[in-house]
Amino acid sequence: MTSRPSPASKPLIVARDLSRIYHAGKTRVVGLDHVDLEVGAGEMVVLKGVSGSGKSTLLALLAGLDRPTSGMLHVAGLDLLKASSTALTHFRRRKVGMVFQSFNLLPTLTVLENVCLPGLLAGDSESEVRRRARAWIERMGLGSRMHHLPGELSGGEMQRTAIARALINDPPILLADEPTGNLDSDNGGIVVRLLADLNRSHGRTVVMATHGDLADAFATRIVRLRDGRMV
Numbered sequence: 001m002t003s004r005p006s007p008a009s010k011p012l013i014v015a016r017d018l019s020r021i022y023h024a025g026k027t028r029v030v031g032l033d034h035v036d037l038e039v040g041a042g043e044m045v046v047l048k049g050v051s052g053s054g055k056s057t058l059l060a061l062l063a064g065l066d067r068p069t070s071g072m073l074h075v076a077g078l079d080l081l082k083a084s085s086t087a088l089t090h091f092r093r094r095k096v097g098m099v100f101q102s103f104n105l106l107p108t109l110t111v112l113e114n115v116c117l118p119g120l121l122a123g124d125s126e127s128e129v130r131r132r133a134r135a136w137i138e139r140m141g142l143g144s145r146m147h148h149l150p151g152e153l154s155g156g157e158m159q160r161t162a163i164a165r166a167l168i169n170d171p172p173i174l175l176a177d178e179p180t181g182n183l184d185s186d187n188g189g190i191v192v193r194l195l196a197d198l199n200r201s202h203g204r205t206v207v208m209a210t211h212g213d214l215a216d217a218f219a220t221r222i223v224r225l226r227d228g229r230m231v
């Protein structure tokens, strides 16, 4: 477990003039419009903006799930516009953990199996993955739920399982797209505090999109998007 790096550390995320244009038939939709963003190691950046402002588009680019149309994007030392598919796969497995509004847990796998999955896919030994998974599940307060299916959990417990899963390969960056969007304010607060603790006590760099204000008090920076642009 690392402590929070000093703010002087080299930026983990550097985006310059970053754009993502979608083409749906003959319609051209601007998802992200010439965005410049630098995020230093140890920051907790909260992305805000109305629906359709580009938050999910930016997070998908940062996660290497989608490719920019133009601009420059370096994340954890990798040039995401030029990276090979092999380098991108390694990046997605080891460098970023992602948490979604809808949890995205596999319904037929237990909490432990869901959390282990990315570790096994990355090729780590089963015993090592299970050891790490158990530790993160305990850390998320779900020790008694290890062998339960997602359908037997509350929304907050599902999201905490998803956070444990995002951490299984020890990524330096945690990306969260509306992680509290399906939770009541109590559970939303618990999830935000967990993310903030991972940032402050465990040195994870966090970029989180949200409509709410639960995370504001923990943010090192709030970035606002409108119509795909930073405002």
Ligand SMILES: Nc1ncnc2c1ncn2[C@@H]1O[C@H](COP(=O)(O)OP(=O)(O)OP(=O)(O)O)[C@@H](O)[C@H]1O
Residues within 6 Å of the ligand: 022, 023, 024, 029, 030, 031, 032, 049, 050, 051, 052, 053, 054, 055, 056, 057, 058
């Ligand atoms: N796959 C796609 N094809 C075409 N247009 C898209 C696609 N994905 C996103 N868009 C468009 O890009 C713009 C930005 O969408 P995005 O999902 O990034 O916004 P958002 O701020 O995350 O919204 P929300 O808060 O509702 O999740 C919107 O106009 C959206 O319709």
